[in-house]
Amino acid sequence: MKILAVKPELCNGCGACEEICAKTFFKVTDRDKSTIRVAQIAEGKYRVDFCNQCGECIAVCPTQALYRIKNGIVRIREKDCVGCEACIGFCPDLVMYAVPDDVVPIKCIACGKCVDVCPTKALFMAEVDVPAPVTELTRSIRVKTGAGSHGN
Amino acid sequence: MAIDVQKMKAMRAAHKVLAEFTYPPREVVKGYANQTLYINLDTNTIEAKPVTRMMKDIFIGGRGFGIWHLWNAVTPQTKWNSPENAIIISPGPLAGTTNFPGSGKSLVVTISPLTSAPVDSNVGGYFGPLLKFAGWDAIEIQGKAKNDVIVFIDGNQGRITIEEAPGASVDSYPVGEEVVAMFADTDAEKRDVSSVSAGTGADHALFGCLNFSWYDTRRQRVRLKQAGRGGIGTVFRDKKIKALVVKKSGVNAESNHPDDARRIRDVGVKMHRELHDLDHLQCHMRTVGTAHLVEIMDATDLLPTCNYKFGSHSEAKHLFSDYYLKTFSQNTVDGCWYGCTMACSKGMDGFELRTGPYKGQIVTVDGPEYETIAGCGSNLGVFDPHWVGEYNYYCDTYGLDTITWGTAMAFVMECYEAGILNKQITGGLELKFGAAEAAAELLHQTARGEGFGRVFGLGVRRMKEIFAKEYGGDPKFLQDIGMESKGLEYSEYVTKESLAMQGGYGLTLKGPQHDEAWLIFMDMVHNQIPTFENKAEALHYFPMWRTWFGLNGLCKVIWNDIEPADNAQTKEPAKVPEHVDNYVEYFTGVTGNRVTKEDLIVMSERVYNFQRVFNLKMGFGRRAHDAIPYRSMGPVTKEEYESRAERYDKQLREKVGYDPTGKSTEEKLAALRAFREAEYQRLSDAVYQRRGWTNDGVPKIEKLKELGIDFPDVVEVVRPYQNGNK
Numbered sequence: 009m010k011i012l013a014v015k016p017e018l019c020n021g022c023g024a025c026e027e028i029c030a031k032t033f034f035k036v037t038d039r040d041k042s043t044i045r046v047a048q049i050a051e052g053k054y055r056v057d058f059c060n061q062c063g064e065c066i067a068v069c070p071t072q073a074l075y076r077i078k079n080g081i082v083r084i085r086e087k088d089c090v091g092c093e094a095c096i097g098f099c100p101d102l103v104m105y106a107v108p109d110d111v112v113p114i115k116c117i118a119c120g121k122c123v124d125v126c127p128t129k130a131l132f133m134a135e136v137d138v139p140a141p142v143t144e145l146t147r148s149i150r151v152k153t154g155a156g157s158h159g160n
Numbered sequence: 161m162a163i164d165v166q167k168m169k170a171m172r173a174a175h176k177v178l179a180e181f182t183y184p185p186r187e188v189v190k191g192y193a194n195q196t197l198y199i200n201l202d203t204n205t206i207e208a209k210p211v212t213r214m215m216k217d218i219f220i221g222g223r224g225f226g227i228w229h230l231w232n233a234v235t236p237q238t239k240w241n242s243p244e245n246a247i248i249i250s251p252g253p254l255a256g257t258t259n260f261p262g263s264g265k266s267l268v269v270t271i272s273p274l275t276s277a278p279v280d281s282n283v284g285g286y287f288g289p290l291l292k293f294a295g296w297d298a299i300e301i302q303g304k305a306k307n308d309v310i311v312f313i314d315g316n317q318g319r320i321t322i323e324e325a326p327g328a329s330v331d332s333y334p335v336g337e338e339v340v341a342m343f344a345d346t347d348a349e350k351r352d353v354s355s356v357s358a359g360t361g362a363d364h365a366l367f368g369c370l371n372f373s374w375y376d377t378r379r380q381r382v383r384l385k386q387a388g389r390g391g392i393g394t395v396f397r398d399k400k401i402k403a404l405v406v407k408k409s410g411v412n413a414e415s416n417h418p419d420d421a422r423r424i425r426d427v428g429v430k431m432h433r434e435l436h437d438l439d440h441l442q443c444h445m446r447t448v449g450t451a452h453l454v455e456i457m458d459a460t461d462l463l464p465t466c467n468y469k470f471g472s473h474s475e476a477k478h479l480f481s482d483y484y485l486k487t488f489s490q491n492t493v494d495g496c497w498y499g500c501t502m503a504c505s506k507g508m509d510g511f512e513l514r515t516g517p518y519k520g521q522i523v524t525v526d527g528p529e530y531e532t533i534a535g536c537g538s539n540l541g542v543f544d545p546h547w548v549g550e551y552n553y554y555c556d557t558y559g560l561d562t563i564t565w566g567t568a569m570a571f572v573m574e575c576y577e578a579g580i581l582n583k584q585i586t587g588g589l590e591l592k593f594g595a596a597e598a599a600a601e602l603l604h605q606t607a608r609g610e611g612f613g614r615v616f617g618l619g620v621r622r623m624k625e626i627f628a629k630e631y632g633g634d635p636k637f638l639q640d641i642g643m644e645s646k647g648l649e650y651s652e653y654v655t656k657e658s659l660a661m662q663g664g665y666g667l668t669l670k671g672p673q674h675d676e677a678w679l680i681f682m683d684m685v686h687n688q689i690p691t692f693e694n695k696a697e698a699l700h701y702f703p704m705w706r707t708w709f710g711l712n713g714l715c716k717v718i719w720n721d722i723e724p725a726d727n728a729q730t731k732e733p734a735k736v737p738e739h740v741d742n743y744v745e746y747f748t749g750v751t752g753n754r755v756t757k758e759d760l761i762v763m764s765e766r767v768y769n770f771q772r773v774f775n776l777k778m779g780f781g782r783r784a785h786d787a788i789p790y791r792s793m794g795p796v797t798k799e800e801y802e803s804r805a806e807r808y809d810k811q812l813r814e815k816v817g818y819d820p821t822g823k824s825t826e827e828k829l830a831a832l833r834a835f836r837e838a839e840y841q842r843l844s845d846a847v848y849q850r851r852g853w854t855n856d857g858v859p860k861i862e863k864l865k866e867l868g869i870d871f872p873d874v875v876e877v878v879r880p881y882q883n884g885n886k
Binding site (some may be wrong): 066067068069070071072089090091092093094096097102104108111 | 236258259351376378411412413422425428430431432433435436491492493495498499536777
């Protein structure tokens with residue numbers, strides 16, 4: 009399956025990914041409505057957070073609103089979501105986000121729009137084996153890409 | 161359990177509608193629907209009653225609303241089976257919140273068949289929240305139907321009906337499934353339907369419970385949670401109700417329309433994260449629920465064994481949580497309301513029943529929880545966990561309280577071994593400790609209202625009288641070992657070495673149930689409350705704090721079955737200060753009322769004192785009614801004393817100032833007993849004083865004034881008791 013991946017050492021913190029993400033989902037540029045989040049961790053160094061499609065959230069959703077589609081990506085069926093936010097608290101990497109004034113949380117669905125706009129090519133689509141569990145996956149991708157640890 | 165949906169639809173279509181009431185859909189505002197539903201089954205009346213400002217200010221909701229409605233419904237002469245006795249179910253203003261764990265509780269109140277006084281019992285399941293979002297802060301039911309009925313509240317259509325339901329089952333598992341088939345129009349709607357039901361056991365025993373359902377979409381079956389204590393299911397069946405059913409679709413985090421959603425979201429997600437990070441290092445509630453307590457209680461000599469004689473047993477290991485870790489289905493969602501990530505409503509799937517009318521069927525057992533494992537396992541000398549599951553399933557579906565069932569069975573077994581009972585009396589059942597199959601048979605007889613089961617169904621207090629009067633048992637011995645106070649059977653902790661917890665069971669409103677106070681570790685293990693004043697303060701603060709959950713429709717386990725990582729370093733770890741702050745934030749976020757943590761305690765004090773006065777109104781609520789059996793204070797028999805002789809000898813020497821050297825066990829028993837009984841009375845003195853009560857345990861008028869509950873009819877009840885005994 010194809011998921012979003014990052015080489016954080018290439019990130020310049022411009023925030024274009026956050027902007028396009030919020031625009032794609034909500035037609036606004038507010039980063040609070042983006043499923044990808046960039047944070048400065050030191051002078052010239054950035055951390056980029058987004059969902060790695062591990063699927064831990066599926067197991068804690070009381071209404072089965074979270075599910076995996078054929079290509080392996082984890083999606084939210086909005087009409088079934090009761091806004092309990094268990095998925096937010098139980099996300100291993102804390103990359104399920106609450107949106108102000110909305111009960112349904114948001115997550116990266118690996119659409120690739122941010123990859124298209126990333127000026128430094130820090131973001132890219134990576135081919136990985138079908139849903140490997142959890143943070144192991146994150147770690148292996150980052151190791152493969154020389155990305156270093158997550159920092160959480 | 162295979163249900164024929166078409167048959168159920170046809171059965172429903174054939175129901176005779178006795179009354180119908182329509183109402184405009186109403187949104188909940190800041191936690192309140194601002195009306196309660198009144199139903200009278202004598203007259204087939206359905207009415208809306210307004211929720212007043214006073215009700216919200218003084219009684220808050222949940223148990224407070226229940227107690228207020230019940231106070232107005234009954235007179236001092238009302239018995240549990242009087243038509244005017246009411247059952248009130250109310251969820252509370254915070255209930256139904258989907259994004260703070262443990263927010264789906266309902267509180268049920270009635271005049272108890274066991275105690276003849278008001279009883280309150282809290283329960284999970286979807287009924288309470290869906291009732292509120294259907295437009296009702298409470299449902300109050302008076303009167304008795306002529307024939308069995310189902311009451312259906314359709315919150316989607318704004319329509320309520322009382323329907324004669326001759327074809328539906330009485331037992332909770334079948335009727336729970338049947339009403340889902342009758343009232344859900346699509347598969348997706350199944351989780352929007354919840355019911356309250358009892359069972360055939362509640363038709364014949366005084367300790368009937370209520371089952372509140374939720375539809376488990378993963379298991380594709382109805383799950384049940386119990387309002388267990390005090391015989392509310394018996395009142396329910398006396399009113400000839402098969403089920404109360406509510407349907408409401410589209411519920412989410414906005415349905416409660418909180419004043420400030422962000423405040424709730426912040427603390428709610430924080431709690432989810434705490435559970436994610438810490439549960440596996442602390443209580444393991446997410447994997448084994450309260451079953452994790454069995455080994456802890458056994459190790460600390462607190463696990464009731466053979467009618468509370470002992471606190472541990474070499475065979476208890478078979479009931480430890482490693483068994484339940486293997487038999488509870490894992491990696492599923494076991495919250496009894498949306499968003500409860502504590503998820504302690506565990507289930508044993510693929511369980512094959514060994515006995516009774518459903519013998520050979522493969523079922524899901526809802527539980528067992530700690531109380532059931534201890535009460536229906538170790539306290540009976542039964543250490544085969546399969547039998548615990550069997551009793552758990554049948555008690556639930558028959559609508560019987562597992563705690564009372566277990567404690568009453570333990571009492572019967574000790575009476576059998578003491579020679580008070582024999583096979584002639586029990587109809588051939590050899591009810592010794594460990595007699596698992598005989599206990600199962602007595603359970604089925606109780607549900608059928610047959611044989612010795614009819615006597616058993618009366619509970620411990622009435623059995624004590626019968627065993628003395630009819631079978632020649634020594635009344636003093638029966639009083640010592642019959643584990644009830646106020647007529648309610650004890651829940652499952654050995655309290656002999658914790659004076660504070662003796663008070664936690666005895667100095668209560670409804671009887672010995674651990675939901676008022678659980679102080680054993682603070683008192684006995686950590687020695688944090690050594691003086692009478694310390695214990696009295698704990699017996700003020702914790703019962704008030706725990707009452708607050710019942711006013712709001714919340715579950716207590718989220719408060720202290722998970723603790724922040726640095727909790728032990730705080731000034732008062734037993735209070736879990738960070739979590740108290742969460743609740744201040746949460747209450748303010750929902751209601752918009754800015755409160756402090758001290759305000760939360762005052763809210764509870766109002767309802768707690770009102771309920772104490774209510775007990776007095778019904779002829780109870782004084783020092784004499786707070787008496788507890790000696791088995792809960794110390795060793796009754798030589799066997800008990802000698803099993804822990806070193807401990808008791810040491811106490812005689814160090815605390816009593818009595819040299820046990822050369823004394824017989826009888827002499828030592830008597831010396832210890834005199835000391836411990838006096839201690840309990842000294843504790844009562846201190847607690848009554850701290851609570852603002854007279855030395856007879858009656859709230860003082862100035863206390864009622866201070867709390868703003870000095871209503872004329874309340875003052876009238878307490879006035880004759882202000883100067884000591886009446």
